[in-house]
Structure formats: structure tokens, C-alpha cells
Amino acid sequence: MAIRNTLAVGLCAAICNASLAAEPNCEGNLLKNGDFEEGFANWRKPASMWRVEDGAGYEGSKGLVWECDDAEKYVYPAQYLALEPGCAYRISALVKVDSLKGASRPSVAFEWFDANGKWTAGAYANTVDDNGMLKDGWKRYEVITRMMKSSDAKGAVLCLLEKCSTGKVRFDNVTCERVPIKAVTFICTSAFRDSASEGDLRVLASISASPDLHAAALTVKTASGSMRKLEPTVFSEDTAIFTVPVKELAMGMQKMSFSLTKRADGTTVGAADVSFERTAEGIPHRRVSFDGQRRMLLDGKKFFPLGLYTGGMNDEELKLYKRGPYNFAIQYGNINTAMLDRWQKAGVVVATDVRSLIYGYNYSAKSKLVTFEDSKAALRKKYEEVGRHPALVMWYLNDEAPVNLVPNTTKVHEFLHQLDPDRATITCLCQSGTVRDFMPSYDVIAHDCYPIGNLVGKSMLERVTRQMRDVESGLAGMRPVWFIPQAFDWRWYYKGEMLEKCDQPYLRMPTRQEIANMSWQGVACGANGIVIYAYSSMRSRLKGAEFEKAWGDTCDVAFEVKRMEDVLLADDISADFVKGCASLPKYLPVRFYMHDGKVWMLAVNATREPMRAKLDLGAKCRDLKTALGGGVALLPDGQTLDLDMPPQGYAFVSFMK
Numbered sequence: 001m002a003i004r005n006t007l008a009v010g011l012c013a014a015i016c017n018a019s020l021a022a023e024p025n026c027e028g029n030l031l032k033n034g035d036f037e038e039g040f041a042n043w044r045k046p047a048s049m050w051r052v053e054d055g056a057g058y059e060g061s062k063g064l065v066w067e068c069d070d071a072e073k074y075v076y077p078a079q080y081l082a083l084e085p086g087c088a089y090r091i092s093a094l095v096k097v098d099s100l101k102g103a104s105r106p107s108v109a110f111e112w113f114d115a116n117g118k119w120t121a122g123a124y125a126n127t128v129d130d131n132g133m134l135k136d137g138w139k140r141y142e143v144i145t146r147m148m149k150s151s152d153a154k155g156a157v158l159c160l161l162e163k164c165s166t167g168k169v170r171f172d173n174v175t176c177e178r179v180p181i182k183a184v185t186f187i188c189t190s191a192f193r194d195s196a197s198e199g200d201l202r203v204l205a206s207i208s209a210s211p212d213l214h215a216a217a218l219t220v221k222t223a224s225g226s227m228r229k230l231e232p233t234v235f236s237e238d239t240a241i242f243t244v245p246v247k248e249l250a251m252g253m254q255k256m257s258f259s260l261t262k263r264a265d266g267t268t269v270g271a272a273d274v275s276f277e278r279t280a281e282g283i284p285h286r287r288v289s290f291d292g293q294r295r296m297l298l299d300g301k302k303f304f305p306l307g308l309y310t311g312g313m314n315d316e317e318l319k320l321y322k323r324g325p326y327n328f329a330i331q332y333g334n335i336n337t338a339m340l341d342r343w344q345k346a347g348v349v350v351a352t353d354v355r356s357l358i359y360g361y362n363y364s365a366k367s368k369l370v371t372f373e374d375s376k377a378a379l380r381k382k383y384e385e386v387g388r389h390p391a392l393v394m395w396y397l398n399d400e401a402p403v404n405l406v407p408n409t410t411k412v413h414e415f416l417h418q419l420d421p422d423r424a425t426i427t428c429l430c431q432s433g434t435v436r437d438f439m440p441s442y443d444v445i446a447h448d449c450y451p452i453g454n455l456v457g458k459s460m461l462e463r464v465t466r467q468m469r470d471v472e473s474g475l476a477g478m479r480p481v482w483f484i485p486q487a488f489d490w491r492w493y494y495k496g497e498m499l500e501k502c503d504q505p506y507l508r509m510p511t512r513q514e515i516a517n518m519s520w521q522g523v524a525c526g527a528n529g530i531v532i533y534a535y536s537s538m539r540s541r542l543k544g545a546e547f548e549k550a551w552g553d554t555c556d557v558a559f560e561v562k563r564m565e566d567v568l569l570a571d572d573i574s575a576d577f578v579k580g581c582a583s584l585p586k587y588l589p590v591r592f593y594m595h596d597g598k599v600w601m602l603a604v605n606a607t608r609e610p611m612r613a614k615l616d617l618g619a620k621c622r623d624l625k626t627a628l629g630g631g632v633a634l635l636p637d638g639q640t641l642d643l644d645m646p647p648q649g650y651a652f653v654s655f656m657k
Contacts, residue, residue, distance in 0.1 A: 028177065029175040029176065029177060030081055030089075030176045030177065030178060031079055031081070031157060031174060031175060031176045032079070034079075034173060034174040034175050034176075035057065035061065035062070035172060035173050035174075036052045036057065036062050036063060036064050036171075036172065037061065037062050039052045039062075040052060040077065042079055043077045043078065043079050044077055044078045044079070044080075045077065046075040046076055046077045047073065047075045049066060049067060049068040049070075049073060049075070050064065050065070050066055050075075050076070050077055051064075051065050051067070052064055052065070053065045056170050056172075057170070057172035057173075058094045058096075058135070058138055058172045058173060059135065061172065062172075063170045063171065063172040064077065064159060064170065064171040064172065064174075065168065065169075065170050065171075066106075066159070066161060066168065066169045066170075066171070067167075067168045068161075068165065068166055068167070069166050070166070071102050071164045071165060071166050071496070072164075072495075072496040074163055076158050076159055076160045076161075077158070077159055078156045078157065078158045079156070079157045080154060080155065080156050080157075081154070081155050081156075081157075081176065082153070082154060082155075083112060083148045083152050083153060083154060083155050084148065084178060085148050085149055085150045085152065086147060086148065086180075086181070086208060087147065087148055087178045087179065087180055087181065088144050088145045088146060088147050088148070088178075088179050088180075088181050089110055089123075089144070089145045089148070089155065089176055089177065089178060089179065090142065090143070090144045090145075090175075090176070090177045090179050091108055091109070091110045091123065091125055091142065091143050091144075091145075091157055091174075091175070091176050092108070092125070092140060092141065092142040092173075092174070092175045092177075093108040093125070093140070093141050093142075093159065093171055093172070093173060093174040093175070094138045094139070094140055094141075094171070094172045094173045095108070095138065095139055095140075095141050095169065095170070095171055096136065096137050096138045096139070096169070096170045097137070097167070097168075097169050098167070098168040098169065098170065099167040099168050100161075100165060100166075100167035100168075100169060101165065101166045101167050102162075102164045102165045102166055102167075105126075105162065105362065106141075106159075106160065106161050106162075106169045106171075107124050107125050107126070107141060107160050107161075107162075108124075108125045108141050108143075108157065108158065108159055108160070108171070108174060109122055109123065109124045109125065109143075109157070109158040109160055110122065110123045110143065110145055110155055110156070110157055110158070110176065111123075111155070111156050111158065112145070112148065112152050112153075112154065112155045112156070113152075113153060113154045113155075113156075114151050114152065114153055115151070115153040117154070120151075120152060120433075121146070121431065121433060121434075122402075123143045123144070123145040123146070123402065123403075123404065124143060124402050124404070125141035125142050125143035125404070126141060126142075126143065126360070126362065126404060126405075127139050127140065127141055138172075143404050144179065144404075146403070146437060147181045147208055147238075149237075149238075155176075157174060157176050159171045159174065163498060164495060164496070181208045182208070182270060183207060183208055183209060183214075183260050183269040183270030184205060184206070184207050184208075184258065184260055184270035184271060184272045185206045185207070185208075186205075186206050186272065186439070186440050187203065187204065187205045187206070187256075187258050187272040187273070187274045188203070188204055188274060188439060188440060188478065189201060189202065189203050189204075189256075189274055189276050189478075190202040190203070190204070190477060190478045190479075191246075191276065192289050192290045192424070192443060193286075193289075193417060193443075194274065194275055194276050194277065195276070195277040195278075195279055196246050196276075196277075196278065196279065196292075197246065197278065197279045197280060197281045198246055198247065198281065198292075199245075199246055199291075199292035200243055200244070200245055200246070200292065201243070201244055201245070201246050201249070201276065202241055202242065202243050202476075202477060202478065203218055203241070203242045203243075203244075203256060203258070203274065203276075204239065204240070204241050204439075204476055204478050205218075205239070205240040205241075205258045205260075205272060206238065206239065206436065206439075207237075207238060207239065207240055207260055207270065208237070208238065209237060209238075209240075209260055209269075209270075210237060211235045211236065211237070212263075213262065213263055213264070214260055214261065214262060214263060214269065215260070215261050215262075215263050216231075216232045216235055216240040216258070216259070216260050216261075217229050217230065217231065217232075217258070217259050217261075218230045218232075218240075218242040218256055218257070218258050219256065219257045219258075219259075220244060220249060220254065220256050221249065221250040221254045222248055222249060222250060223247065223248055223249060223250055223251070225250065230242045230244060234476070238436075239476065240258070240260075241476060246278055249276070249278045250278065251278050251280070252277060252278060253275060253276070253277045254275070254276060254277075254278075255273050255274070255275055256273065256274050256275075256276055257271065257272075257273050258271060258272050258273070258274070259271045285297065285299065285300035286421060286422050287299060287390075287393065287422035287423065288393050288394065288422060288423050288424045289424075290424070290443070290444075290480050293528075293571060293572055294477070294479070294480040294481070294528055295480070295528050295569060296444075296480065296528065296529065298349070298393065302569040303327075303569075304327075304528065304529060304530075304561075304565050304568050304569055305327065305328035305482065305529035305530070305531065306325065306326055306327055306328060306529070306530050306531075306558055306561055306562060306565075307326045307327065307328035307329040307330070307348065307530075307531050307532070308321075308326065308329060308330075308487075308531060308532045308533070308534060308535040308554075309329070309330045309331075309332065309484075309531060309532070309533045309534040309535065309536070310329050310330070310331055310332070310534065310535040310536045311331065311332050311333055311536040312331065312333055312334075312335070312339060313331075313339065313342065313343075315342065317539065318342050318343075318346050320539075320551070321346070321348075321535060322346050322347075322348075323551070323555055324554070324555035324558045324559070325555075325558050325559050325562040326348060326558060327347065327348060327349065328348060328349055328350070328351075328529070328531065329343070329348055329349075329350045329351070329531075329535075330350070330351045330353070330394075330396055330426075330531055331350050331351070331352055331353060332353045332536075333353060335350070335352040335353070335386060335392075336385070336386065337385070337386055337389060340386060340389040340391040340392055341389075341391070343391040344389070344390060344391040348391070349390075349391055349392070349393045350391055350392060350393065350394075351393065351394035351395065351396045351426050352386070352392055352394070352395060352396060353365070353396045353399075354379065354382065354395050354396060354397065354412075355367065355396070355397065355398065355399060356368075356369075357369065357375055357378040357379055357382060357412075358375055358397065358405075358408050358409055358412050359371050359372055359374050359375045359408055359412075360405065360408050361401070361405060361408060361409075363399070363400070363401035363402065363405065364399040364400055364401060365399065372408075372411050372412075372415075375408075375411070375412055375415070376415055379412065379415065379416065379419060380419065383419055383420060387419075387420055387423075392423065393423055393424070394423055394424050394425065394426045394444070395416050395420070395423060395424075395425045395426070396425075396426055396427075396428075397409050397412060397413060397425050397426065397427050397441065397442060398427035398428060398429070398438070398441070398442070399427075399428050400428060400429060400430045400431075400448075403434055403437045403438060406437060406438055406440070406441055409427070409438075409441040409442075410440045410441040413425045413440075413441045413442060413443075424443040424444060425441075425442050425443045425444070426442060426443065426444040426445075426446060426482075427441065427442040427444070427445055427446070428445075428446045428447075428448060428484065429445060429446075429447055429448075430447070430448050430449065430450075432447065432449075432466075432467040432468070432470035432471045432474065433470060433474065434474075435447070435471050435474040435475055435479075435481075436474040436475070436476075439475075439478065439479060442479065443479065443480070444479065444480045444481075444482060444529075445471070445475070445479055445480070445481050445482070446481075446482040446483070446484050446529070446531055447467065447468060447471050447481060447482070447483055447484065447522075447527075448483075448484035448486070448533065449463050449464055449467045450486040450488075450490070450533070451463045451464065451486070451518070452486055452490075452503075452506050452508070452510040452514055453489065453490040453491075453502050453503050453504075453506040453507040453508065454490060454502065454503060455498075455501050455502060455503070458503065458608075459503045459505075459506035460607075461514065461517055461518065461521070461606055461607060461608060461648065462521075462587040462606040462607050464483075464518050464521040464522060464525070464606060465521050465524075465525055465587055465589050465604075465606040466587075468481075468483065468521065468522055468525035468526065468527070469525055469589075471525075471526075472525060472526045480528055480529070481526055481527055481528070482522075482527050482528065482529030482530065482531060483518075483519070483521075483522025483523070483525075483527035483529070483530055483531075484530075484531050484532065484533050485510075485515055485518040485519045485522065485530065485532050485533070485557075486510055486514075486515070486518060486532075486533060487509070487510060487515055487532045487533060487534065487538065487550065487553075487554045488509070488533060488534055488537050488538070488541075489507065489508055489509050489541070490502050490507055491507050491508075492537060492541050509542075509550050509553075511553065512553035512556055512557060513648050514648065515532070515553060515554060515557045516557045516560060516650070517604065517605075517606070517648040517650060519532075519557055519561060520602065520604045520650045521589060521604050521606050523561075523568065523591065523602060524589040524590060524591045524602050524603070524604045524650075525589050525591075526591070528568070530558075530561055532554060532558070538550050538551060538554070560628065563628070564627065564628060564652055566595060566596075567593050567595045567600045567627075567652070568593075570593040570594060570595035570596075570600070571593065571594050571595075572591070572592065572593060573592040573593060573594050573599065574592075577592070577618075578590075578592065578615065578616075578617050578618060579616055579617075579618040580614070580615045580616030580617065580618065580640075581615070583616075584613055584615060584643075585611055585613055587605070587606040587607050587611075588603065588604070588605060588606065588611055588613055588643065588645065589603075589604055589606060590602065590603045590604075590615075595654075597656075598623075598654040598655065598656060599621075599654065599655055599656070599657050600627075600652065600653070600654045601632075601641075601651075601652070601653050601654075601655075602650070602651070602652050603631075603632060603643055603645065603650065603651050603653075604645075604649075604650040605631075605645035605646065605647065605648060605649045605650065607647065607648075608647045608648060609647055610644075610645065610646055610647055611643070611645045611649075612642075612643065612644050612645070613643045613645075614635075614640055614641070614642060614643070615640065615641040615643060616639065616640050617639045617640065617641060617657065618639065619639055619657055620638045620639050620657075621634060621638060621639060621655045621656060621657045622634075622638065622655065622656050623654075623655055623656045624641075624653055624654070624655045625653065625654050625655070626651060626652070626653050627652045627653065627654060628650070628651060628652035629649060629650045629651035629652060630649070630651055631643060631644045631645045631646060631649050631651050632644075632651045632653045634655065
């Protein structure tokens with residue numbers, strides 16, 4: 001999960017792995033007065049903690065100086081510019097830290113907005129590893145944004161410090177350069193570890209193209225040994241998706257080749273390859289894998305992960321943890337064999353945190369490693385220590401980090417696939433628009449949004465549905481998605497100005513109903529796992545009756561989810577089979593399953609207001625039974641469901657169709 005290491009209000013946004021795909025720069029600096037030789041000309045002048053000073057810049061030039069002794073003050077200079085769709089932007093600056101407390105680093109950033117001025121996303125610079133230390137302790141910071149879309153209108157270049165910082169930091173030679181993007185950024189398959197024996201294989205290419213001007217094709221080797229060129233089933237300006245039954249492909253390993261060409265003359269503008277292996281049926285299962293419906297398989301059996309984030313556990317804490325029906329945990333920090341033995345005894349499998357072993361990772365955890373070789377050596381050592389323990393099933397690679405870390409986490413993800421044949425990698429993101437950008441770097445994505453008392457007004461529960469739908473859209477069915485419900489109070493993490501910006505009436509622990517509603521929204525929108533944040537925080541922040549109430553509510557929700565486990569592990573039915581789903585209210589998500597010869601429907605009112613709707617099933621139905629919640633009835637016509645959902649209400653029902 002985790003709580004963000006905030007650089008700016010609302011910061012936890014990202015760039016895409018355009019940093020892997022940017023072409024050489026073709027223009028100069030788009031900023032005016034980026035060297036501050038003209039003072040604050042062309043910059044938004046911030047408060048008195050910022051100044052331009054003679055001799056404070058690189059090699060004695062003028063420079064921008066931030067000097068602050070009040071950790072609650074937080075403002076920053078900015079320069080704005082119009083954006084060009086189809087390009088990325090490289091932001092760079094020289095930075096020198098004279099003194100800094102309460103924060104780990106300064107940064108330069110690029111944030112962008114739509115035509116209405118609504119914030120879209122941001123990219124936040126880190127030090128350039130191969131640039132080294134410059135004269136007198138200056139360092140170069142740099143970042144490349146994702147490709148700008150037609151909806152991106154205005155950008156802002158910022159010089160910033162993390163929230164709650166004091167000290168003195170200097171900035172100079174700030175630049176913003178437009179860089180074109182390669183036509184093809186990456187290609188991947190929907191199969192776990194690019195290997196499958198049955199079902200449909202989907203291949204996704206992340207691209208920059210115009211379907212009117214370009215053609216996309218994927219060349220594969222068929223079961224007969226011939227080469228076949230596939231056309232995309234989905235083709236848009238940023239995505240090409242191909243679908244082919246695995247049994248139509250050649251046995252064994254093959255290289256699939258993607259090409260993007262101009263329709264006018266057939267010229268190739270971009271290409272990429274991906275390896276895929278068709279395996280024989282009945283081969284031994286990995287300890288962890290995922291099926292065609294993105295359900296986790298543990299030792300070949302369907303498994304619904306249900307657990308919490310936590311730190312290390314002693315026997316007393318683990319005993320308390322097992323008051324709930326939990327079968328899974330994500331453990332922060334170092335893990336050892338003794339801890340894994342305790343988890344195994346409790347019947348819980350875990351994901352272990354290896355962020356500190358990822359070279360250059362300096363966001364929600366701090367790594368001392370600086371090269372990929374450092375990471376490989378550290379991961380080999382960790383694998384030899386704990387990697388074969390039966391309680392360990394996943395490696396936790398990322399916790400809400402910005403996407404400039406995609407290259408590093410992708411290399412570590414791929415190395416762990418080589419090192420460990422039995423486990424998967426998992427990452428956590430809080431920005432729903434970045435799941436596509438991170439896709440090369442994880443097996444499972446867990447999403448959080450934590451609406452209760454957050455910076456968005458009215459603690460809108462429906463943020464879960466809105467963001468989870470964005471996640472599913474970005475994933476395009478290529479990766480499993482889990483959800484992280486909120487079980488903490490934002491007052492534990494926000495201070496000063498940030499705390500004042502929070503939704504004051506909801507600054508508290510979520511209620512039992514809110515935790516349940518968030519959880520069921522996540523499931524209704526596609527989640528096949530629930531990992532609540534967070535056990536250790538509750539243990540350390542709440543005492544006595546307050547803890548008992550919060551922990552009791554959390555466990556009660558978990559037991560409710562556990563009660564429906566057989567249905568949650570059943571086969572999904574596309575909502576398309578019910579013709580009336582398209583007419584349902586926006587924030588009334590539904591999900592259908594086929595289990596025990598019956599159709600099961602989960603419906604959730606994602607709002608704090610009552611909601612009424614009719615759902616035409618398109619066929620006669622009978623024997624409607626409510627397994628959980630309420631508010632769903634079958635009307636006398638036998639084919640229309642009446643959904644009369646109370647605020648935050650939800651229902652699991654079954655019927656024969």
C-alpha cells in the first residue's frame with residue numbers, strides 16, 4: 001500500500017516507461033529563464049522561502065535558493081507551457097543540497113492538466129545515475145514524461161521539496177525539452193510467465209499510432225508449422241491487442257513479432273518481439289500461477305488471497321491476526337526463516353518486501369544499491385535465505401512509486417522470473433492511470449485509493465469504482481488485479497497543511513460498512529484478491545476498546561468475504577450476457593459468476609445515497625435467493641430485477657436462468 005511519500009499535494013502520479021523509448025532530443029530548452037539569470041522572470045514567484053541569489057548557482061552563476069526553517073510551509077515556483085500531443089517531455093535541473101531535514105530528497109517535476117485546468121498526472125525527477133557528482137556537490141536530476149495525449153493541454157515545470165522539509169537547497173539550469181516517442185514502447189502476453197497450454201492468448205502492444213494512418217500485425221507460428229499474420233482485435237492510438245487460441249499455436253517456444261506500418265506505403269515505423277511457450281497439458285504446476293480468468297492458483301488450486309499489510313509479527317501479534325479468516329499477508333521490511341515458519345504454522349502465505357533490493361529505488365523505501373548487478377547479487381542472497389520456504393509465494397516490488405522506476409523494477413521482475421520458477425511478483429499503485437505504464441514490471445497489480453478522509457471532498461466511496469474501472473481499462477485483461485481497502489485514519493499520516501486539506505468530517509477510521517462497501521466495490525469491478533491496509537498501523541495507533549472495535553470491524557468484513565469464497569473462485573460471466581447492464585447507474589457496479597449450476601450476481605451501491613434501478617435479464621429467471629446483503633428482488637415478469645439499494649448497500653444473489 002502504502003502511504004505516499006508526498007512531494008506535492010496529490011502527488012503519487014507517474015510517468016510512463018517512455019524513458020525507455022524516447023528518441024534523441026530534437027529541440028532546445030522550451031523554458032524561458034531556466035538559469036534564473038533574470039531573477040523570477042517567467043516563473044510564478046513563490047513565498048519568501050525562495051529567492052534568486054548571485055553566486056548561488058552552478059559555477060558561481062545566479063541560482064534559485066530554497067531556505068526554510070518552518071516545516072509547515074509548502075509552496076514552490078512554477079513555469080507553464082502549452083503541450084504538444086504525441087510527444088514526451090524531458091525535464092532536467094542541477095540541484096545542490098546544502099542542508100535538508102525531514103525529507104529524503106529535492107526534485108524537479110512536470111505536471112500536466114487538461115483544457116479545463118484539471119490535474120492529470122505528474123513526473124518527478126531523480127538523480128541521473130550515470131552522471132555522477134558534479135562540481136561542488138551539484139547533481140543532475142532528470143525525468144521523462146509519458147506521451148502527451150490530445151486531452152493534455154497545459155504543463156507546469158516545478159522546483160520542489162518534499163512536504164515537511166527544512167534546510168537549504170539550490171537549483172540551476174532547469175530545462176524542459178520536447179522528445180518524440182517511439183511508435184512501439186513494449187509488447188507483452190496475457191499468459192503468466194508467457195507460458196500456457198490452453199485457452200485464448202492475448203498479446204498487447206503499447207504504441208503511439210493513428211489507426212487511420214497505420215496498420216498493426218502480429219506474426220506467429222501455427223500448430224501446422226506455417227507463419228500466420230494476425231490482425232488486431234483492438235486497435236487505438238495507444239493499444240493494439242491480438243487474440244489467438246493457444247491450441248492454434250506451435251508447441252514449444254516461439255518468438256512473436258509485432259509490426260506497425262504506414263498504410264500509405266507499408267513503411268515500418270515500429271516493431272517489437274515477445275517470446276511465448278506453448279506447453280503440453282498436464283505438465284507440473286508452479287507453486288504460484290494464474291489461470292485464464294486471472295485467478296491465483298496455489299499448488300494448482302484456485303486461491304482467493306484475503307489478508308492485510310503488516311510488518312514483522314511476533315507470536316502474540318500473529319495469534320491476534322488469526323482471529324480473522326486470513327490466508328495471506330504482505331509483510332513490509334526484512335523477512336527471515338523464523339518469521340516464515342510462524343506464518344506457515346498459522347496457515348498464511350506471504351509476499352515479502354524487496355523494494356530495498358531494487359537498485360535506485362528511493363521512493364517509499366530507500367535502496368542503497370546503485371546498479372542492476374548489485375540487485376542481482378542481493379536478490380540471489382535473499383532467495384538462498386528464504387526463497388524456497390513454502391510460506392513465501394510472492395515478491396513485493398513496488399509501493400506507489402512513480403514510473404521513472406519502471407526500468408529498474410522491470411529488470412528486477414524479469415530477473416526474479418529467472419531466479420525463482422515458483423513465485424510471482426506483485427506491485428501496488430495508487431494512480432489508476434499508470435497500470436499500463438508499469439505492466440512490464442509485475443505479475444499482479446494491487447490498487448488502492450483510500451477515500452475515507454482523503455483530500456477529495458465528501459469522502460466519495462465511488463472513487464473505488466471509478467478508479468478500479470480505470471485500472472481494468474488500462475490492464476485490458478492482461479494482468480490479475482487485487483484491491484486494497486482502507487482500514488486506517490488519515491490523521492495517522494498527514495500533518496499540518498495536508499491535514500487541513502483533508503475531508504474533515506471523515507477523518508477517522510472507516511466504519512465496518514465502509515470497509516465492506518469498498519471491498520465489494522473492488523470485487524464487483526474485477527478484483528480477485530483483497531489485501532487490507534493495514535494491520536500494523538492499527539496495532540500501533542489504536543489501543544484498548546478503539547483497537548478492538550476497528551479490528552473487529554475489519555475481521556467481520558473479512559469473514560463476510562470468506563463466506564462467499566466459493567462463488568468468488570467460480571467462473572466469471574461477462575456482464576454482456578445481461579442486456580440491461582449498460583443502462584444501470586454509473587456507480588452501481590455488478591459482477592456475474594456461474595457456480596453450482598446457478599447465476600450469481602454481486603451488486604454494489606458505491607455511493608452514500610439510496611439508489612434504485614431495474615435490470616432486465618433478457619430471459620425468464622426463477623428461484624432468486626439472497627446470500628448476502630439485500631435490496632434485490634425479482635419482479636413478477638420473471639426477467640427483471642428490482643435493485644432498491646440503501647446507501648453503501650450491496651447484495652449477493654443467485655438465480656436460475
